[in-house]
Amino acid sequence: MDYKLDFSILKTLTGLAGVSGREHDVRAYLKTLLAPYADEMHTDALGNLIVRKKGTSGKKMMLCAHMDEVGLMIHYVDDRGFARFTLVGGIDPRTLVAQRVRVQTRNGELLGVIGVKPAHITTEADRGRALGVKELFIDLGLPAEEAKKRVEAGDWAVLDREYAEFGDERISAKALDNRVGVFVLAELVRALKQPFYDVYAVFTVQEEVGLRGAQTAAYGIDADVALCLDTTGAADIPSVAPQDYITVLGAGAGITAIDARTITPLWLFEALKQICDQYNVLRQVRVAPRGGNDAGAVHLSKTGVPTCGLSIPTRNIHSNVEVISKRDTENVFRLACLAAQQGLGECAQD
Ligand SMILES: [Zn+2]
Structure with missing residues (x-):
C-alpha cells in the first residue's frame, strides 16, 4: 500500500x-x-x-x-494562590519538577509552572532526594484572589512541550x-x-x-x-x-x-x-x-x-x-x- x-x-x-x-x-x-x-x-x-x-x-x-x-487534576488552591494537584495515570513525580503545564479551566487555558526550591537554599541531601507529588505545586503567576477565582478543584492540566523532529527520523513531544x-x-x-x-x-x-x-x-x-x-x-x-x-x-x-x-x-x-x-x-x-x-x-x-x-x-x-x-x-x-x-x-x- x-x-x-x-x-x-x-x-x-x-x-x-x-x-x-x-x-x-x-x-x-x-x-x-x-x-x-x-x-x-x-x-x-x-x-x-x-x-x-x-x-x-x-x-x-x-x-x-x-x-x-496522563496529566494532573487540581484539588486545592492555597491561600497564596499556588495550585496543588493529584496525578491522573502513571506519572513519575521526578519528571514533573521544573516543568511548564497548561491548566484547563472553565474559562480557558492558563500557563502554570511547577516550581522548585532553588539550589541556593537546598542542601546536598535535599538535592539527592526525589520529591513526592504532595510537595509539588503549580505557580499560576496570579495574585491569590485571582488564582482562586479562575482555578478550582476539578480543573486539570497537561504538560507543556512542543512537538519536535530530530535525529534519525525521531519525534519528541x-x-x-x-x-x-x-x-x-x-x-x-x-x-x-x-x-x-x-x-x-x-x-x-x-x-x-x-x-x-x-x-x-x-x-x-x-x-x-x-x-x-x-x-x-x-x-x-x-x-x-x-x-x-x-x-x-x-x-x-x-x-x-x-x-x-x-x-x-x-x-x-x-x-x-x-x-x-x-x-x-x-x-x-x-x-x-x-x-x-x-x-x-x-x-x-x-x-x-x-x-x-x-x-x-x-x-x-x-x-x-x-x-x-x-x-x-x-x-x-x-x-x-x-x-x-x-x-x-x-x-x-x-
Ligand atoms: Zn498508552
Whole structure:
C-alpha cells in the first residue's frame, strides 16, 4: 500500500490537551478530520468515538487507540494562590519538577509552572532526594484572589512541550502515548478502501486509568478480531540491560506476544508475523512483563475476542519528552492496514 503518512496531523494531535475523562478536544478534532472518510460515526456514552468503514467479508475488526494522556487534576488552591494537584495515570513525580503545564479551566487555558526550591537554599541531601507529588505545586503567576477565582478543584492540566523532529527520523513531544496510535488509526481510516473486514476504528477514552472506554466499546461492537494500537516502553537506554529493553526504538512494529494483561492467541500472532515477512514490514516481538493496554479489556469482552496489541516503541514514556521513531510508526501503520485490507484468516482454537 502506497500511502504517505501526514505527520502534521500527529503534530496537531500532540498539541491538544486530553487527560483521561477529558478527551473532548481530541475527539472534536478527529470528528472533523474523519467525517469525509467514514461510512458511519458516533460517540458512545463514555465518550469513545467509533468510526466505521464498510468491508467486503461481513466480518468485524475492531481497531482501537486511546485518546487520553496522563496529566494532573487540581484539588486545592492555597491561600497564596499556588495550585496543588493529584496525578491522573502513571506519572513519575521526578519528571514533573521544573516543568511548564497548561491548566484547563472553565474559562480557558492558563500557563502554570511547577516550581522548585532553588539550589541556593537546598542542601546536598535535599538535592539527592526525589520529591513526592504532595510537595509539588503549580505557580499560576496570579495574585491569590485571582488564582482562586479562575482555578478550582476539578480543573486539570497537561504538560507543556512542543512537538519536535530530530535525529534519525525521531519525534519528541508530550502525549505521544497515545496520540501516535490515534494518528496511525486516523490515517488508516483515511487510507482504507473496501477492506476485507468491516472496520470499527475506536478512539477510546480513559485507557490510562484502567482501560475503561475499550471495555464498553468492545461490548457494543462484538468484533471477530481486534488490534489495539498503542505505545510501549523502549527501555533501550543506558543503565538498562539488553534483556530488559522490552522494545528497541527504530526496530519496527512491536507485535505483542504477552504483557501483564494479555497473551495473543497463537494463530493471530503467527498471522501478523507472516504478513510482516511477506510484505517487508519491519517487526519486533513485544514481551512485556508489566503494563498492558486496551487489548486487556477488549479480549475479555462477551465470549472473548482474539486480540493483539500492536506497539510503537517509545522512550521516556509518560514524560513530556517521549521519543518515537517515524519508521516504527510507518511499520505499525502498514501492518494494521494490511491486516484490515486482506484479512487474517481467523481460526477457532482447537
Ligand atoms: Zn498508552
